Amino acid sequence: MAPLEVIGAGFGRTGTQSLKEALNTLGYNTMHMTSFIADPTLDPTIFKDAYMDKDKPVDWDQAYKGFTAAVDWPTCLFYKELMAKYPNAKFILTMRDADSWYKSIKNTIHPRVRDVLAGGDHPEHLVRMVDMVATVELDGAHRDPALFANEDEMKRRFMKHNEEVQRTIPAERLLILQLGEGWDRLCRFLNKPVPKVPYPSSNSTEKFNASTERFLSQAAASSSA
Template sequence: MQGSESLLREEGGLQVIHTSLFRMGTNSLATAYRMLGYTVFHGLDDMKQETWSLIEEAAEATWPSAPDARPRPPFARADWDRLWGARYDIVTDHGGPFAAQLISAYPAAKVVIVQRDFDEWWPSFRSQLLDPLFSPRAQPFIFLGWHVLGIRAGHAMRKEHFGFFGARSRAEIEANARATYDSYFETVRRLVPEERRLEYALGDGWEPLCTFLGKDVPDVPFPHTNNRKLHSEEHQRTVKSIYLASANRVMPWIAGAAAVALAGWYTVQS
């Protein structure tokens, strides 16, 4: 693996492709990777508006049949660098659905596979990812977020989920869930030779991960973060921060437009 590490240092880009799905311990692994010295992207930590726009572009390029996808060519290495590779060593949660594309774009990267049992994972994914995104209460926020504040988060997540599950509705996501899950992990294992990948189970601790990555084992317990309650709270804080940041950007324009409208009204009244 030494040759691969040397190539990565020369080329830049992702050093490790974390192959897993939302609600499969991605936040705990992101924390662990950071403790080992990596620069890590996790959606709950870094969700700038420009990142959402690029994730939406990636979803459209990867799954052109997703509802409302705009035509665009498949992402090349330069596009993945623009999204993640130029700034991060590892991507956890949002990189998972794009694993096959990232494996192709970064052929020297090591691959860590984390697979939770489907029956344990799916209820968590459904309640923490699908319910907030597709609930009737979320629709006005998605609409206003885009048309008033320019936020693409809801659209990006919808396209990512629809595309990954080969669906055009929430019901189709549910119907396709098990087959997509099985196909995803089968595809990754077919693409990556055994010597380039680590099959990591949640609870394995530091030893197998550090051995695979060539890192010293930290003298601290392995992090365990982001249970369902904590994820929900952190998600709400992230959404709130996105909306507040966007509102702060557009408020001067709204105030200016209001002032012009008011001035026009006074002129008419005069």
Template sequence: MKVICAGLPKTGTKTMASALRTLGYSVYDAPEQLLKQRETWIEIFDGKHDKNIFKKMYKDIDAVADLPACAVWDQILEAFPNSKTFGTSSFPVYLAICRIMSNTLYRIWLVLQKSREACLGYFANTFHINEMLARSAYRRHEAYVRSVCPQDQLLVYNVREGWEPLCKFLDKPLPEEDFPHLNKNSKILYSDLGLPALEELIKEVKRETRQRAQILGVCILGFLFLVIFALLMM
């Protein structure tokens, strides 16, 4: 683990993940964490692991961004004390609403909800966000990042600043391509279904749907058999 993005959701995390990939880092953004690590994250939020679990989870990963990791970024930093940390600066907007459609999506929703509670506090359990309380929670998070992370390992950064401060901080040459700007107005939630991680989600949901249909079919046949048997015995 070389880079930890401590910024809360909707503070440029998707843009940061894309920029870090452009610079050659392997990145676990929210889709990778939720799809590949969701059961471990549920165990983490249930108190079944300490910070040492992150050494196993991210031993082959260069960078992490967004939920759920940003909720416990300081614990990840303790597991990887030489990592550089970004405090992405931009007041967040929390608008995502998840509809539970299967066990897979429910488990993802569970991780998201627990992450939200860890980041925002008690008022995160509703779909209505109190902007005043959200702003206070955001400021507490940003102040905590500044106070805990060693100053020589921290860059408080707004993605509008582009490549120059990012590359200078990471000691990387400036790329020739334009700086990415992703997920404006949460568009990734609706339009980027081509992402490998989301394709994996779709396959898993379809696989679970087929399995449940097969189980339901067996149960129905069993019930019909019992009904016929009971009628014959009358």
């Protein structure tokens, strides 16, 4: 079983979907939160249980079976455990300014999570994924609209995470990648040649909401068929 070679330590909505596509272009097979939507066989409860009981042993090889890289939530929350488990892995901290990050998550992930938590006819694997998301992201803030609406607190959590990552991961194992940077430093860090294609630019707020609507419509059609 191939171990993880590249691990994303940055929160979602910091260019992680573009990074996933970039890593796949470089030859990795990358887990991202969207992987749980695309593949109903992936088990999000592994990550929920790991978050809820940090003393319980986790089979990380099983959690990431078939993947050689992982970015976005929930992976970014377990960077300390993964740093110890995979001592040869390299880490990437994707970053953007806190104001634009909060605006983005407020207009994308949060309302979608709230929709599914409210109930309705959703595919079972989506419900399991959203339950995990609502538990692990931002220490459960998606379950508490009043807390999530506290912009200063959400941005504090975002910045605290980024600061802790930089304090914890040795500099030689960590690349800090700003939103929209492109290929050059990423490829140098991973010792890969620069591809002859543009760096991916995906999952804007508009694309996120459009793709989510498309998935939910397809899932509803399948359920009623």
